[in-house]
Amino acid sequence: MKTPLPLAEVYAILEPGPVLLLGTAQDGRANLMPMSWHCMMEFEPPLVGCVVSAANHSFAALEATGECVLNVPTAELAQQLVDCGNSHGDELDKYARYGLTAAPSAAVQVPRVEECYANLECRVVDRQLVGRYNFFILQVVQAWCDPAVKAPRTLHHRGYGKFMLAGEEITLDSAMR
Amino acid sequence: MKTPLPLAEVYAILEPGPVLLLGTAQDGRANLMPMSWHCMMEFEPPLVGCVVSAANHSFAALEATGECVLNVPTAELAQQLVDCGNSHGDELDKYARYGLTAAPSAAVQVPRVEECYANLECRVVDRQLVGRYNFFILQVVQAWCDPAVKAPRTLHHRGYGKFMLAGEEITLDSAMR
Numbered sequence: 001m002k003t004p005l006p007l008a009e010v011y012a013i014l015e016p017g018p019v020l021l022l023g024t025a026q027d028g029r030a031n032l033m034p035m036s037w038h039c040m041m042e043f044e045p046p047l048v049g050c051v052v053s054a055a056n057h058s059f060a061a062l063e064a065t066g067e068c069v070l071n072v073p074t075a076e077l078a079q080q081l082v083d084c085g086n087s088h089g090d091e092l093d094k095y096a097r098y099g100l101t102a103a104p105s106a107a108v109q110v111p112r113v114e115e116c117y118a119n120l121e122c123r124v125v126d127r128q129l130v131g132r133y134n135f136f137i138l139q140v141v142q143a144w145c146d147p148a149v150k151a152p153r154t155l156h157h158r159g160y161g162k163f164m165l166a167g168e169e170i171t172l173d174s175a176m177r
Numbered sequence: 178m179k180t181p182l183p184l185a186e187v188y189a190i191l192e193p194g195p196v197l198l199l200g201t202a203q204d205g206r207a208n209l210m211p212m213s214w215h216c217m218m219e220f221e222p223p224l225v226g227c228v229v230s231a232a233n234h235s236f237a238a239l240e241a242t243g244e245c246v247l248n249v250p251t252a253e254l255a256q257q258l259v260d261c262g263n264s265h266g267d268e269l270d271k272y273a274r275y276g277l278t279a280a281p282s283a284a285v286q287v288p289r290v291e292e293c294y295a296n297l298e299c300r301v302v303d304r305q306l307v308g309r310y311n312f313f314i315l316q317v318v319q320a321w322c323d324p325a326v327k328a329p330r331t332l333h334h335r336g337y338g339k340f341m342l343a344g345e346e347i348t349l350d351s352a353m354r
Contacts, residue, residue, distance in 0.1 A: 009336075015213045016333030016341050017194010034353065036192045039216035041228055041310050049226060049312070051218050078349060085353045128305060133218050135226070137310075156193035156333070156343070159186075161351030164193050166333070167344020172255060174338030176211065176262045 005143040010046040013072060013118050013145065014038065018154035021081060022052065023069035024061035025110040030102055031089030032113070033058045034081050036157045046140040048122065054134050057089045062136060066124040067108040071116035075153040075165050082161060107142040117152050118145040182320040187223040190249060190295050190322065191215065195331035198258060199229065200246035201238035202287040207279055208266030209290065210235045211258050213334045223317040225299065231311050234266045239313060243301040244285040248293035252330040252342050259338060284319040294329050295322040
C-alpha cells in the first residue's frame with residue numbers, strides 16, 4: 001500500500017542509482033521504457049535530470065506533454081523491465097503485454113506502475129539541454145512510496161542485461177544529508 | 178593492478194549509481210569529496226553530468242581548473258568516504274589523514290585515488306547549467322579500472338550515512354546496451 005512520500009525525501013529513492021521505468025503517455029497511449037541515466041539536481045523541490053534518447057517514442061511523448069512518471073522497480077520486475085526495453089510502445093501496449101497495472105496519478109496525465117514500490121510524478125521544468133544532450137530537467141510534483149519496503153531490492157544496470165541487485169545496508173556516522 | 182579501460186565501457190562503471198570520491202586539485206593541494214549526484218550523458222566520448230554544491234571547496238577547484246577525477250570506491254573504503262565528507266579540504270590533507278594514496282593521472286593535473294578500483298580522469302566541457310544548478314558536464318578523457326574486480330561492491334547512498342552495498346548480479350537476455 002503506497003502512501004505519499006514527503007518531497008524532501010525523494011532524493012533517497014533516486015540517489016543510489018536504480019534503473020527506472022520511465023512512464024509517459026500521449027494521445028491516450030501509455031508507454032514505458034527503462035532508464036538509468038538520471039541524477040538528482042536539487043533536494044526540494046526535488047529536481048531530477050535525465051537523458052532520454054531521441055530515438056525513443058518516450059522522447060516524443062515527454063517533449064510533447066512535459067509530463068512523466070519515474071517508476072522504481074525491484075528485483076521481481078527484472079524480466080518485465082527488460083521486456084519493456086526490448087519492445088516498442090507504438091507496436092504494443094506494454095502494460096497489457098507484461099502484466100503491469102496502470103494506476104492513476106494525482107498530478108499528471110500519465111499512469112503510475114502499481115507494481116513498482118515507488119512512483120514519482122514529474123513535470124519538465126527546463127529544456128535548455130534537450131537539443132544538445134537529450135537532457136530533461138524534471139520537477140517531482142507528487143511522490144508515492146510503499147512504507148513497508150525498507151530496503152528495496154532495486155536493479156542497477158551494468159550493461160547488456162547485466163544487473164546488480166541492491167545488497168545489504170550499512171550505516172556510518174555521517175553529517176551528510 | 179589497474180589498466181586503461183576503453184572509453185566506450187565507462188558507462189558500465191557509472192550507470193549503476195555508485196557514490197564517487199570526486200578528486201580535485203588547486204594550488205598544489207589535492208582534495209576529495211563524496212558525490213552521488215551524477216549521471217551518464219553520452220556513451221563515447223563518455224560524458225558525465227554532475228552536481229557539486231557551490232558551498233564546497235571542490236566546486237571552486239573544479240570551476241577554476243576545469244579538471245577532476247571520478248574515483249569509484251568499494252565497501253572497504255566506506256569509512257574513508259564518510260570521513261572525506263565530514264571534513265574540509267582547506268583544513269587538512271584528506272589523503273594523508275585517511276590513508277589514501279595519490280597516484281599521478283595521465284591526462285589531468287589531479288591525482289587518482291589508488292585504493293579505488295576505478296578512476297576516471299575528466300575535463301569540464303560544458304558549464305551552461307553551472308550558474309543555475311551547479312551542474313557540470315564532464316568528458317572522461319582517460320579511464321582506469323582493475324580488471325580483477327568483476328563485481329565491485331560499490332556503495333550507494335540512501336541518505337544520512339546509510340549505504341546500500343552492491344549485491345548479487347543477474348543477467349537477462351537484453352538487446353539494450
